[in-house]
Amino acid sequence: MQYFEQELSELKEQLLTMASLAEAAVNQAVQALHDRDDPLARRVWEADTGIDRLEVEIDETAITLLAKAPLASDLRLITVAMKISHDLERVGDEATKIAKRTLELNLEPPLKISLDIPGLARLAVDMLNGALDAFVHHDPAGARALSERDREVDALNRQIHDLLAHAMAADPQNISRGLNLMVIAKSLERIADHAVNIAEEVVYLCEALDIRHAKHLAPPGA
Amino acid sequence: MNQRPPTGRADPTAPAQGPAAPNGPEHPGPRLATAVDVQGLSVWFGPQQVLRKVSLQIPAQAVTAIIGPSGCGKSTFLRSLNRMHDLVPSARLEGRVALFGQDLYAPGTDPTQVRRRVGMVFQKSNPFPTMTIAENVTVGLRLNGLRRRDLLQEQLEASLRMAALWDEVKDRLHAPAVSLSGGQQQRLCIARALAVQPEVLLMDEPASALDPIATSRIEDLILELKKDFTIVIVTHNMQQAARMSDHTAFFYLGELIEFDRTKKIFTNPSKKQTEDYVTGRFG
Numbered sequence: 001m002q003y004f005e006q007e008l009s010e011l012k013e014q015l016l017t018m019a020s021l022a023e024a025a026v027n028q029a030v031q032a033l034h035d036r037d038d039p040l041a042r043r044v045w046e047a048d049t050g051i052d053r054l055e056v057e058i059d060e061t062a063i064t065l066l067a068k069a070p071l072a073s074d075l076r077l078i079t080v081a082m083k084i085s086h087d088l089e090r091v092g093d094e095a096t097k098i099a100k101r102t103l104e105l106n107l108e109p110p111l112k113i114s115l116d117i118p119g120l121a122r123l124a125v126d127m128l129n130g131a132l133d134a135f136v137h138h139d140p141a142g143a144r145a146l147s148e149r150d151r152e153v154d155a156l157n158r159q160i161h162d163l164l165a166h167a168m169a170a171d172p173q174n175i176s177r178g179l180n181l182m183v184i185a186k187s188l189e190r191i192a193d194h195a196v197n198i199a200e201e202v203v204y205l206c207e208a209l210d211i212r213h214a215k216h217l218a219p220p221g222a
Numbered sequence: 223m224n225q226r227p228p229t230g231r232a233d234p235t236a237p238a239q240g241p242a243a244p245n246g247p248e249h250p251g252p253r254l255a256t257a258v259d260v261q262g263l264s265v266w267f268g269p270q271q272v273l274r275k276v277s278l279q280i281p282a283q284a285v286t287a288i289i290g291p292s293g294c295g296k297s298t299f300l301r302s303l304n305r306m307h308d309l310v311p312s313a314r315l316e317g318r319v320a321l322f323g324q325d326l327y328a329p330g331t332d333p334t335q336v337r338r339r340v341g342m343v344f345q346k347s348n349p350f351p352t353m354t355i356a357e358n359v360t361v362g363l364r365l366n367g368l369r370r371r372d373l374l375q376e377q378l379e380a381s382l383r384m385a386a387l388w389d390e391v392k393d394r395l396h397a398p399a400v401s402l403s404g405g406q407q408q409r410l411c412i413a414r415a416l417a418v419q420p421e422v423l424l425m426d427e428p429a430s431a432l433d434p435i436a437t438s439r440i441e442d443l444i445l446e447l448k449k450d451f452t453i454v455i456v457t458h459n460m461q462q463a464a465r466m467s468d469h470t471a472f473f474y475l476g477e478l479i480e481f482d483r484t485k486k487i488f489t490n491p492s493k494k495q496t497e498d499y500v501t502g503r504f505g
Contacts, residue, residue: 070502071464071488071500208490
């Protein structure tokens, strides 16, 4: 049992390391976009390999642990760790996508349109932080609260999309930058979606309740 | 920006603090009939109380697993279901055990008849060593007075088929039972228990002395048998209970701590003692 506990701790340690790297990647990608910082964008791109490697390592650890036939909360933690690591890997990919598009955007002068991409980035980053905090603190209520904020993210992304579509239709000069900004906004929206996935896994971890695809994230018995 | 060091997050393993789920079996879909209704069952051996007011409804045509650490009373509970304690002079029992509504301990009830209706398979296979394979299976029927060879033959084949042993022994029915392998001997004992057409089959760690292949065959057999019989199995093997049973009861220090659907017990038990036991953190 002592050894099993140790291996379980290693799995958690790997997952928390990956969470920190994925959070950092998103934060830095958003920073690079905001500051038009090419070196920072390149560092985000390069760092994605570390996140990918951790996903593979977490799967290996989890499969080793599953072969030992864990039960109850141990079983939930291991299966949830595999799913969360997959979401974090995708978060890393989205951060890389933002970094790559930032590098392309930086080849041209900024587009003169008022877009709330910083607001969208703040929401997505907050949601990712919130989901990971809910995981750390075993907080299913905090995890459930994230679904409301996801609607704000979706609305803001649609608004940005419409503004960019309008700007591109108005002037073909805007198309290349407009498309890059659309991809970035979509990546931020996807990061928020992954945060919601992680939050759903936290609810399962804490309450053994599968709330995925539920119309409303209601507490048990509500 | 909010960047945390890898070790900046706290340990996420603390048990969930959500509302305690109500204890007791949940039956999605049609409710299963109760085969054995146990109410307030207490058992003493001499001055020592080993079961404490256990109440539990065992569903019919399903597998119910009894788990718990050594000395928790699970075998005592199992043996109470077919009056095995009658054979122990120092044993005393209080409470009610009813099989499909009939009190098994009511005055005038014949314990031999109870054991015909509630069969038992033990941890170690125990074929009668001086008897052949066929004799082992039909011994109960012959003790019950059945003499017709055609009926005995019919029941012999039916029982061996139900125990998934027929194909392996049909050409050597008159060989000594002890010539069979350990796994085959245990299936022979199951065939012997089935021959008298019981309603309930009690199994006390029936696969604990077998290798994984023989264990797998016994488990498949039990899943097959539950279509026709009510099965109660005591096991120390959590994975076996998870694989085979529909419901699981966790006993500790002579008390029933939790009884629920097996999926619930092994993914999200309601009681901390159950969680600690199934995750191996007990004591």
